[in-house]
Amino acid sequence: MEAHLADFIKGTTAGNEAEAILRACVHCGFCTATCPTYQILGDELDGPRGRIYLIKQMLEGDGPTEKTQLHLDRCLNCRSCETTCPSGVQYSRLLDIGREVMETKVPRKLWDRLLRGALRSTLPRARLFGAAMGWGRLVRPLLPKLLQAKVPPRTGAGLRPQVLHARKMIELAGCVQPSMYPNINAAAARVLDRLGISLLESPGVGCCGAVRFHLNDVEAARVDARRAIDGWWAQLEAGAEAIVMTASGCGVHVRDYGHLLREDPAYAEKAARVAAAVRDLSEVIAGEKDALAALLEGTRKERKGRSAVFHSPCTLQHGQQIRGVVEGLLQAAGFEARPAANGHLCCGAAGTYAILEPELSLQLRALKVEALAAGSPGVIVSANAGCIAHLQAGTPLPVRHWIELIDQSLASPER
Numbered sequence: 001m002e003a004h005l006a007d008f009i010k011g012t013t014a015g016n017e018a019e020a021i022l023r024a025c026v027h028c029g030f031c032t033a034t035c036p037t038y039q040i041l042g043d044e045l046d047g048p049r050g051r052i053y054l055i056k057q058m059l060e061g062d063g064p065t066e067k068t069q070l071h072l073d074r075c076l077n078c079r080s081c082e083t084t085c086p087s088g089v090q091y092s093r094l095l096d097i098g099r100e101v102m103e104t105k106v107p108r109k110l111w112d113r114l115l116r117g118a119l120r121s122t123l124p125r126a127r128l129f130g131a132a133m134g135w136g137r138l139v140r141p142l143l144p145k146l147l148q149a150k151v152p153p154r155t156g157a158g159l160r161p162q163v164l165h166a167r168k169m170i171e172l173a174g175c176v177q178p179s180m181y182p183n184i185n186a187a188a189a190r191v192l193d194r195l196g197i198s199l200l201e202s203p204g205v206g207c208c209g210a211v212r213f214h215l216n217d218v219e220a221a222r223v224d225a226r227r228a229i230d231g232w233w234a235q236l237e238a239g240a241e242a243i244v245m246t247a248s249g250c251g252v253h254v255r256d257y258g259h260l261l262r263e264d265p266a267y268a269e270k271a272a273r274v275a276a277a278v279r280d281l282s283e284v285i286a287g288e289k290d291a292l293a294a295l296l297e298g299t300r301k302e303r304k305g306r307s308a309v310f311h312s313p314c315t316l317q318h319g320q321q322i323r324g325v326v327e328g329l330l331q332a333a334g335f336e337a338r339p340a341a342n343g344h345l346c347c348g349a350a351g352t353y354a355i356l357e358p359e360l361s362l363q364l365r366a367l368k369v370e371a372l373a374a375g376s377p378g379v380i381v382s383a384n385a386g387c388i389a390h391l392q393a394g395t396p397l398p399v400r401h402w403i404e405l406i407d408q409s410l411a412s413p414e415r
C-alpha cells in the first residue's frame, strides 16, 4: 500500500517506520477474519485493514476525527491480526504511531480524560494501587458489581526461598500483580529454586511502563523503562542469566525496550541488552524440563485425570509468539490440558481495555468463558494477571496462574 506522508511526519523515525509498514500491507483482508472486534461489530473500520486505512489517512494529513478515535480506541492491540497476516505487517507498531499522532490531534471528552488520567496515575504505582486494593477489599460488598469484580479476595504468597544458588535470574515485581496476586511471583521463586535457580527481587523497579504506554503516554513509559533498566542493571552486570516475566503483558513490553529507547543515547544500548535478557517464565521452566521431570516423578499418577484449560494471553501467543509451551508443562505435571475453541481470540482484558471499553470487553469475556468452560475443566489457567482477574470475574470456575499449579504439584500430591 503506497502512502504519501504529510510534512508533519514525513522523514521522521516514526514516519519512515510507518511508511515501511504500510508498504508491506497488500490489502488482502485475511487479518479481518481473526480480529475479535470485527467479529463482534462487523464493521470494516473495526478490523485491522480498516484501521490501517484510518491511520494511513491521518498520516497523509487527512485530519483525524472522533470517528478515527472511536475505531482506534476499540482496537484491543491483541495482535491476532499480526499472527494471521501473510505479509508480516507489524500492525501493532503502526497502531502505536497512529495513536500517538491521534492523541495530539483529537481532543478527548472530559470524562475520558479524567478516567485515563486516573488510570495513568494509580495503576503504575504499586504502593498506591496496593492501598486502593486494600480499601477496596474492606468495602467490597458495598461496591457496584462491576467494581467488585476488579477486587479479588486477599490471597497469601506463601514462603519465598532464600537466595542460595549460583544460578540467578531477576524478576519484575510489577505494579498491580503484587497486591492482586502475590502468590504468582512467590510460586515462580519456589519452582525455580527447586530447579537450582534463585529468583532475585528488584525493589524499586515497579511498573515496566506498559500501562502508560498503552494509555498513549509514551514519554512517561520511557521514564518507567529507564527506572526499570537502572533497577536491573547491577544484577545483570553481576551475572544474572535472565529477566523473568511472570506476566506476559509485561514481557511483551519489556522485550520492546530497545525500540522504545532507540533514540536515547544514554539508554539505547542498555535497553537493547535488557530486552535481549527477557524470558517468559514458561520458556525458562521449559528449558529445565529434564530437571522438572525428575522433580515431578511420582506426581503424574496422583494427578492423572485432573483437567485444566489454558487461556493463552494475546501478549504470549501473538505478542511473543510463544505457543504450546505452558500446555506442555501442565501435561508434564499430570494435568490433562485441554485446548479451547477459538483460542486465538482475546478475552477482553487487554490492559485497561476492560475499564475503557467495558461493553466490548464483557462481550469478549462471555464468549471466552463459554469456550473455556465447554469441557467442564477443573481449573482455568492463564499467564497474565490481567486476564486472570478479568476471567475470574466472569466464571465460578477457579482461575489461576499456571505456575501455581506447577508449584502445588511439586509441593505435595495432596495439595
Ligand code: SF4
Binding pocket: 024, 025, 026, 027, 028, 029, 030, 031, 032, 048, 049, 084, 085, 086, 087, 088, 089, 091
Ligand atoms: S492480512 Fe496483512 S497484508 Fe492483508 S490486509 Fe491484513 S495487514 Fe494487510
Ligand code: SF4
Binding pocket: 034, 035, 036, 037, 038, 046, 047, 048, 051, 074, 075, 076, 077, 078, 079, 080, 081, 082, 091
Ligand atoms: S490488534 Fe486485535 S483488535 Fe486490533 S485490529 Fe488487530 S486483531 Fe483486531
